[in-house]
Amino acid sequence: MSSPTNAVVNGGEEREVQKIYWIEHSKELTVEAMMLDSHASELDKEERPEVLSLLPPYKGKSVLELGAGIGRFTGELAKEAGHVLALDFIESVIEKNESLNGHYKNTSFMCADVSSPDLSIEADSFDLIFSNWLLMYLSDKEVEKLVERMVKWLKVGGYIFFRESCFHQSGDSKRKVNPTHYREPSFYTKVFKGCHAYDVQGNSFELSLITCKCIAAYVKNKKNQNQICWIWQKIKSDNDRGFQLFLDNVQYKSSGILRYERIFGDGFVSTGGIETTTEFVAKLDLKPGQKVLDVGCGIGGGDFYMAENFDVEVVGIDLSINMISFALERAIGRKCSVEFEVADCTKKTYPDNTFDVIYSRDTILHIQDKPSLFKGFFKWLKPGGKVLISDYCKKSGTPSEDFAAYIKQRGYDLHDVDDYGQMLRDAGFHEVIAEDRTNQFLEVLQKELDAVEKDKEAFIHDFSQEDYDEIVSGWKAKLKRSWTGEQRWGLFIAKKN
Numbered sequence: 001m002s003s004p005t006n007a008v009v010n011g012g013e014e015r016e017v018q019k020i021y022w023i024e025h026s027k028e029l030t031v032e033a034m035m036l037d038s039h040a041s042e043l044d045k046e047e048r049p050e051v052l053s054l055l056p057p058y059k060g061k062s063v064l065e066l067g068a069g070i071g072r073f074t075g076e077l078a079k080e081a082g083h084v085l086a087l088d089f090i091e092s093v094i095e096k097n098e099s100l101n102g103h104y105k106n107t108s109f110m111c112a113d114v115s116s117p118d119l120s121i122e123a124d125s126f127d128l129i130f131s132n133w134l135l136m137y138l139s140d141k142e143v144e145k146l147v148e149r150m151v152k153w154l155k156v157g158g159y160i161f162f163r164e165s166c167f168h169q170s171g172d173s174k175r176k177v178n179p180t181h182y183r184e185p186s187f188y189t190k191v192f193k194g195c196h197a198y199d200v201q202g203n204s205f206e207l208s209l210i211t212c213k214c215i216a217a218y219v220k221n222k223k224n225q226n227q228i229c230w231i232w233q234k235i236k237s238d239n240d241r242g243f244q245l246f247l248d249n250v251q252y253k254s255s256g257i258l259r260y261e262r263i264f265g266d267g268f269v270s271t272g273g274i275e276t277t278t279e280f281v282a283k284l285d286l287k288p289g290q291k292v293l294d295v296g297c298g299i300g301g302g303d304f305y306m307a308e309n310f311d312v313e314v315v316g317i318d319l320s321i322n323m324i325s326f327a328l329e330r331a332i333g334r335k336c337s338v339e340f341e342v343a344d345c346t347k348k349t350y351p352d353n354t355f356d357v358i359y360s361r362d363t364i365l366h367i368q369d370k371p372s373l374f375k376g377f378f379k380w381l382k383p384g385g386k387v388l389i390s391d392y393c394k395k396s397g398t399p400s401e402d403f404a405a406y407i408k409q410r411g412y413d414l415h416d417v418d419d420y421g422q423m424l425r426d427a428g429f430h431e432v433i434a435e436d437r438t439n440q441f442l443e444v445l446q447k448e449l450d451a452v453e454k455d456k457e458a459f460i461h462d463f464s465q466e467d468y469d470e471i472v473s474g475w476k477a478k479l480k481r482s483w484t485g486e487q488r489w490g491l492f493i494a495k496k497n
Contacts, residue, residue, distance in 0.1 A: 014139045015115060015178045022090050022137075024176075029096040036067045037169035044072065046217040051132065052076055053228060056159045056210070061127035064153060066114050067134030070213075077130065078104035085126075089113040115142045123152045123199075131162045135188065136181045144191055151197040151205060154234045160207065163215065163229035164188065167332050170218060170226060185212065185228050186325045192232055193321075196257035204237035212324060213341030220313075225331040225339060252320050257299065259467055262459065263448050267301025267330055269323070270361040271390070272444045277302045283493060284386055286310035290356035293317070293380065295345045298365025299336065300327035306359075307336035307394075314426070315355075317343040334392060350380045358387045365392040365412045369421075374427035381496045387429065390437070393417050393488035403486040417490040429494035441489035442482050449475040 030042040051073070060082040068074050068086035074097055078084045084107045088094040091111050098109040112119050115138060131149050135143050150160055159385055166185045167493075169178065189212065197205045215227035248260045257269060265273035281302070284293070288311035294303050297316030307314050316338060318324050347369060358377050367373050377387050396416040399407065407414055414421070421434025452459060460468050482485035 005193040014142070016115065017177075018137045018198075019089065021177065021179050022093075026090050029070050029093065030048065031070075031072060034072065036169075040171075043217060043221060044492060046221070047215060048072060048076070048092070050217050051163065051229070055130070055161055056128065056212075056231065056233075061471055062125065063128045063130060064126040065122070066129065066131040068097055068109075069093055069132075069166055071095065071101045073130065073132060074107065075101040075104065078107045081128075082106060084108070085110060087112055087114065090208075114138075114146055119149075121153050124155050126153055127155055127158045129154055129158070129160045129226075129293060133164065135162060136164045136183065137179075138181070140181075140187070143188075144195075147191055147195045148197065151195055151207060151234060152480045156205065156234055156236070158234050160192075160232045161229065162188075163227065165226055166228050167226045170222060170224060182226075184325075185328050188230060188319055189325065192230065196237065197217065197234075200406075201275075205234055205391070207232040207236045208235045209321060209342060211342050212321065213343070214328070214339035216339050219339040223335040223337060225328055228328065236302060254326075255281070255463070255467070257322055257326055257487075259471060260454055261299065261326075262462070265301070267299055267304060269298040270302075271441060274301070276390070276440075276444065277305055280361075280390065280491065281306055281310075281359075282390055284357050284359070284388055286312050286357065288312065291315070291354065292357040292359055293350070293355045295358065295360040296366075297327060297340065298323050298361075300330050300340065302359070302361060303327075303338045303340075304330070304334060304336060307338045312335075312356075314339070316340045317345060317348060317363060319344050351374075352379045353382045354380050356382055356385050358385070360387075360389045360391075361394050362390055362392060364389060365414060368413045369412065370415070370423050371426060374424055374429070378428045378496055383496060385496045386425070387494050387496075389490075389492045391420070391492070392492055393420060393436075393490040395485050395488060403481060406461070406481070417488060420490055420492060424492060424494045428496070429496050432494040433492065435491045437491045438482055438485075438488045442479065445475055445479050445482070450478070 031044055035043065059080045063077050063081040063084045065074055065084060065086045067079060068088045070093055072087065074084060074086045078101060086094070086097055086107060087110045088097065089112060094109050094111045101107055138146065142314060154160065165182055168182050169180065192207050193209065195207055210231040210233055212228065212230045214225045215229060216223055218227040247470060260269040264270060268274065268277070286306060290312045292306055292312050292314045294314060294316040297303055297318050300316055303314040303316045306312050314337065316327060319342065321342050324340050324342045331338060346369065358381060364370060364373065381387065392412065392414055394414040394416055417434050417436045421432050424432045449472065456468060478487065
């Protein structure tokens with residue numbers, strides 16, 4: 001999603017266009033000029049602390065700041081870091097940075113273009129590489145080459161943080177020409193995910209995604225989700241990132257997500273789509289201004305529904321990078337208070353008493369240690385807050401060999417409905433409702449299967465015969481397991497007093 005200007009720009013010409021653009025917008029060396037927004041000063045008060053709070057610990061460590069500008073972050077980084085190297089390619093800008101932050105004796109300044117082959121930085125020399133609005137001013141090829149160099153500059157175990165404007169511009173500054181590349185987030189994820197570096201011994205290193213999320217200050221103040229940041233860690237290539245890779249390459253690969261959405265409806269990847277969402281959300285008595293956490297948010301349909309119809313603020317988290325990528329795309333133009341993040345709910349933490357509601361649809365079946373998760377939910381909820389969960393369950397007693405094999409193959413952790421409810425009580429919840437909704441599950445599954453079979457030709461045209469066969473056989477298998485009573489579907493609602 002680049003602007004039309006970019007279509008004819010490449011190579012050296014790209015650098016010249018970008019330099020002219022930034023010389024033009026650097027005449028006034030102010031926060032407003034750097035952020036290209038007349039409300040920059042107000043935004044900066046919320047956005048800068050938020051960005052800094054997201055960074056991995058860097059106290060006493062070496063930091064490389066690329067595209068440092070006039071030093072909006074340089075001075076903040078210098079307060080904690082052992083050493084900061086601030087780099088920018090506009091001389092007047094880096095001079096301004098040095099005039100503001102040169103009193104930090106642990107900080108050095110360099111005027112250089114990150115895309116220049118002449119830029120020489122020693123390998124394995126930084127613990128953190130930080131950039132804020134840089135890659136969108138580079139061509140696709142320049143981004144790819146820079147990522148390769150960044151991995152080499154980074155120490156093993158070190159981190160890369162970068163933040164970009166995706167899809168469209170956010171700032172309101174008037175621009176005669178705008179050569180900025182407002183890419184889809186999936187471009188950056190793919191480039192960083194696919195990058196490998198080798199040391200002199202031939203060891204291979206790659207980047208492991210720690211998180212990808214919206215900048216909340218922009219969701220709150222501008223109702224847009226296009227300000228996105230990523231944190232990656234340099235690891236040896238043989239490190240295991242098993243479950244996330246399984247989700248993104250097997251169960252929730254991009255084509256699979258689109259197939260599910262075709263069945264469940266626009267924006268949904270869980271049973272019943274908008275119908276069950278409408279029914280279940282009605283039980284929460286949502287009020288304007290409340291804060292909701294959606295655990296396993298998928299591609300965002302339920303979050304958009306809650307935010308747009310009840311004026312609540314929603315934070316959607318999912319471990320699948322592909323799910324969050326689709327959710328961000330579907331947020332374009334909606335102007336609602338929903339932020340998304342790639343996150344593991346078993347490792348993510350929030351301050352106590354943060355949310356009014358925690359909502360989760362057919363996700364927690366993946367979590368082995370549910371008691372610990374539910375204790376976390378209890379702490380994160382405000383007094384009087386509610387949790388609502390729908391999830392796959394099993395009948396009480398020992399499952400059949402076939403069903404046990406299915407559970408193992410999927411990596412699920414299933415409980416009977418009563419045990420599930422008891423886990424919520426044990427975590428501290430009161431007024432626990434644990435309902436067996438298997439009959440409703442059967443009705444919804446049959447309705448979805450009938451719709452797919454009726455739509456067979458169009459489905460095969462849009463996907464493939466193999467996709468159609470997989471979906472039909474999968475739905476029939478779920479129906480059979482549920483008809484025999486092996487697979488159950490539970491709805492759980494509980495309150496924190």
